Amino acid sequence: MRVATFNVNGIRAAQRRGFEAWLAERDPDVVALQEVRCPPEQLPSGVFGGYHLAYEPGHLAGRNGVAVLTRTRPAAVRTWDGEVLLRAPGEEHLHTEPSPPGTMARGLSPFASEGRYIEVDLSDAPVTIASLYLPKGGLPAHLQKPNAREAPDGGARYERKMGFLASFARQLDRSRRAAKAAGREFLLLGDLNIAHTRQDLTNWRSSNRSEGFLPEEREWFGSILSPRTLVDVVRSVHPDADGPWSWWSWMGGAFDRDVGWRIDYHLATPGLARRAVAAGTDRPASGPERVSDHAAVVVDYAPAD
Known part of the structure; x- marks a missing residue:
């Protein structure tokens, strides 16, 4: 089973840059998407090929939006704000379907309508797949500088992210246990906006006071x-490697110099993680070939015994 996670940074822009060609060439069985950033009525026709789409667009215009593409219609779909768009290949309808109640952990209600989380039970394998777009956050107030690229906010973005992390840890434990009780493995895919260790970004020495690599963020990740x-999963397959990076800034020639971060992950329950036979990042050969500022992270999982 080939599984990919891909922050496309806007599906309409990604389509223009070659998303459909990537999808056809890599031929994954499951794809988790983040930052789809598109109202359902403006999803490009045919962009998802022969896949079933489960999409949580959220209600923030031009922002966020998470989806899961599968070869067969999912057995079940859950999201936080109660409605999800389900389409079979070739369909273009706009009506949404209700998600079962009671799937959101305490503290996540402020994020429920932002299009940050969706999970599906595969119908052709005993696996629950979740797609997450975790808030980018910001710096705590004492680290903010008046001349920074983003205007100081007194630590508001930082506090919001830390609140999300605390609540999402409860959600993650709940979803993992529910999958186990149903006889399923659990796989969290997505853009977590955190580089966990020094192996997960190029300039770790100068990034200890940067959002995405703050000690408290990394401690949460470890927890x-x-x-x-x-x-x-990718780190278990490549325990001693730096990277592989999954994000490079559009600015400053970061991609050409390969100055990147690993912030897109496959986090799997142990039984599924042990079945990973190949794992890596689809880094394009050159800057002009980039579909997004992220690259897809792809893992091949062997069948269950």
Whole structure:
């Protein structure tokens, strides 16, 4: 089973840059998408090929939006704001379907309508797949500078992200346990906007006071991983490597100099993680070939015994 996660940074822009060609060439069985950033009525016709679409667009115009593409219609779909767009290949309808109630952990209601989370139960494998777009956040007030690229906000973005992390840890534990109770593996895919260790970004020495690599963010990341709960699949396949990076800024020639971050992940329950036989990042050969500022992270999982 080939599974990919891809922050497309806007599906309409990604289509113009070659998303459909990537999808056809890599031929994944499941794709989790983040930052689809498109109202349902403006989704490009045919962009998802022969896949079934489960899409949570959220209600922030031009922002966020998460989806999961599957070869067969999912057995179940859950999201936080109660409605999800489900389309079979070739369909272009706009009506949404209700999500089962009671799937959101305490503290997540301020994020419920932002299009940040969707999970599906595959119908052709005993696996629950979740797609997450975690808030980027910001710096705490004491680290902010008046001349920074983003105007100081007194630490509001930082506090909001930290609140999300605390609440999402409860959500993650709930979803993982529910999958186990149903006889399913659980796989969290997405853009977590955190580089966990020094191996996960190029300039780690100068980034200790940067959002996405703050000590408290990294500590949270470590707290959700363990050999008995969730495993960072790509790191388990490449334990000694720097990277592979999944994001490079559009600015400053970062891609050409390969100055990147690894912030897109496969976090799997141990039984599924052990079945990973190949894992990596689809880094384009050159800047002009980039579909997004992110690259897809692709893992091949062997069939269950």
